[in-house]
Amino acid sequence: MTPSPVNPADGAVWGVLYGTDAMRGAVGEMALLQRMLDVEAALARAEAGLGIVPQAAADAITAAARAEQLDLAALAKATRNTGYPVVGLVKQLGALAGEEAARWTHWGATTQDILDTALVLALRDGFQLIRDDLEDTIDALAARAREHRDTVMAGRTHLQHALPVTFGYKCAVWLSPLLNLRERLDDLLPRLLRVQFGGAVGTLASLGNKGPAVAEGLARELGLGVPEIPWHVARDTLAEAVSWCGILCGALSKIATDVMLLMQTEVGEVFEPHEAGRGGSSTMPQKRNPIACEYVLAQARGVHALVPQVMAAMALDHERGTGPWQAEPLAIPQAMLLTHGALDQARQIAQGMTVDAARMRRNLEATGDAIMAEAVMMALAPVMGRGAAHDAVHHACDVALAERVPLAEALGRDDAVASRMGAEEIARITDPASYLGSAGLFVDRVLARLS
Structure with missing residues (x-):
C-alpha cells in the first residue's frame, strides 16, 4: 500500500x-x-x-x-x-x-x-x-x-x-x-x-x-x-x-x-x-x-x-x-x-x-482631500508661520470631515487662509496629483534596472 x-x-x-x-x-x-x-x-x-x-x-x-x-x-x-x-x-x-x-x-x-x-x-x-x-x-x-x-x-x-x-x-x-x-x-x-x-x-x-x-x-x-x-x-x-x-x-x-x-x-x-x-x-x-x-x-x-x-x-x-x-x-x-x-x-x-x-480616486476624495493637509500646511507656513499654518489646516480638516465638504472649500472659508491664498491656488494645492514628490522619478529608476 x-x-x-x-x-x-x-x-x-x-x-x-x-x-x-x-x-x-x-x-x-x-x-x-x-x-x-x-x-x-x-x-x-x-x-x-x-x-x-x-x-x-x-x-x-x-x-x-x-x-x-x-x-x-x-x-x-x-x-x-x-x-x-x-x-x-x-x-x-x-x-x-x-x-x-x-x-x-x-x-x-x-x-x-x-x-x-x-x-x-x-x-x-x-x-x-x-x-x-x-x-x-x-x-x-x-x-x-x-x-x-x-x-x-x-x-x-x-x-x-x-x-x-x-x-x-x-x-x-x-x-x-x-x-x-x-x-x-x-x-x-x-x-x-x-x-x-x-x-x-x-x-x-x-x-x-x-x-x-x-x-x-x-x-x-x-x-x-x-x-x-x-x-x-x-x-x-x-x-x-x-x-x-x-x-x-x-x-x-x-x-x-x-x-x-x-x-x-x-x-x-x-x-x-x-x-x-x-x-x-x-x-x-x-x-x-x-x-x-x-x-x-x-x-x-x-x-x-x-x-x-x-x-x-x-x-x-x-x-x-x-x-x-x-x-x-x-x-x-x-x-x-x-x-x-x-x-x-x-x-x-x-x-x-x-x-x-x-x-x-473616490477613496482619495472620501476624506474631502484631507490627505493634502501636509501640502497645504507646507504652502502656508512661509506666509503664516508653521504653527499658525498647522492650526489653520487642522481646523479646516475638522470642518471638511464634519460637514463632508472638500478641504478646498473649508480652507476658503478661513479668512486667514483666503487672504493669503486665492481660490485657484487652493484648488491647485489640494489636488493630490500636485503632491507626489519624486514618485515618478523613483518608478523610472526602478524600471531602468530592467535593461
Whole structure:
C-alpha cells in the first residue's frame, strides 16, 4: 500500500494549493533517486576516461541508471537498515548493469558524495523553475508600474490615509526587491552548483593521486563547478540557498499583504485575477476572497520556518555529521516546493490583477482631500508661520470631515487662509496629483534596472 502523505503539500488534493507539480518533478523523491543514479553513471564515465574503470563497465552502468527500473520496496527495506538509500541503490544498479560492471559501481565514492551531488543537480533544476517564474513576475510588475506611473492613489501608513502616491510607485516598491533577489540568485548559483566528491573523509585517499582528476571529470560530466575543497561538512551554500528562498518569500509576502488589504470591500482598489467560483464562500455567494494572497502568505511562513532548520544543520561534527545533515532532506526540498508555490501564486497576481483607478480616486476624495493637509500646511507656513499654518489646516480638516465638504472649500472659508491664498491656488494645492514628490522619478529608476 502506498503511504498516504502527511504534509498537505505532498497530497493529491491539498497539493494543488501548495507548491507546483513542476517543482515536485525537480526535487521530489523519484527525481532525487534519478539524480543519484545520474551521479553514479557520471562517476563511472569520468573514471573510464582516466583508465580507472573499464569503458564497457561505464557504458553498462550508464545504460542501467534509470530510476524506473528500481525496486522501490527493496530499496526502502535497505534504506531502513543502513540509514541511507545509496547502499541499496548501488546494489540494485550493479545488478541491473551486470556482474562485471557491478564491480566498478560507486568506485572511490562515499554515500554523501552521491547524495550531495544529486541534491545539487535537483537544486539546479529547481532554481531554474524559480528563475523563470521570477522573471515573469518581474516583467508583469514592471508593466504595471509603467502603466500606472501616474495613477494617483492614497498612500497609507498605519492603515490610514497619509499622503498621495501612485499605483505605479507601489508596484515599483514591490518590484525593486525582486530585482535585488534576481541579482543575488545569479551571484549565488555558481557557489551552489558545485560537485561534492571527497570519499570517506574528503581527502579522496582511495583514488591516490587521481582523486582530483576524477572530481574534475565528474564535474564536467554533470555540468557543475569544482570546489577548492570538498564541502560535505561545510553547508554554507545550502543554507544560503534556502535563506534566499526565505527572503524571496518575504518580498512576495509584502505584495500579497498589500493586495489583500486593497481587496477589502471598503477599499476595493486592486483585485486578484478572477474566475468563476474562485475565492468563493460555501455560504456567502457574494464573497471574492484573496485566495492567491492567502497561499502566498501561508507558503512563505512555511519556508520561513524551514530556514532555521537548515541553518542548524550547519553544525556538523568532524568529517561526517551525526544528525544535523540528516535533517536537510526534511527541509530543503520542501522549502523549494513552497517557495515555487508562493512565487507561482504571486506571478498570477502580478499578471492578472485588476486595478480600479476610479475607485482609487473616490477613496482619495472620501476624506474631502484631507490627505493634502501636509501640502497645504507646507504652502502656508512661509506666509503664516508653521504653527499658525498647522492650526489653520487642522481646523479646516475638522470642518471638511464634519460637514463632508472638500478641504478646498473649508480652507476658503478661513479668512486667514483666503487672504493669503486665492481660490485657484487652493484648488491647485489640494489636488493630490500636485503632491507626489519624486514618485515618478523613483518608478523610472526602478524600471531602468530592467535593461
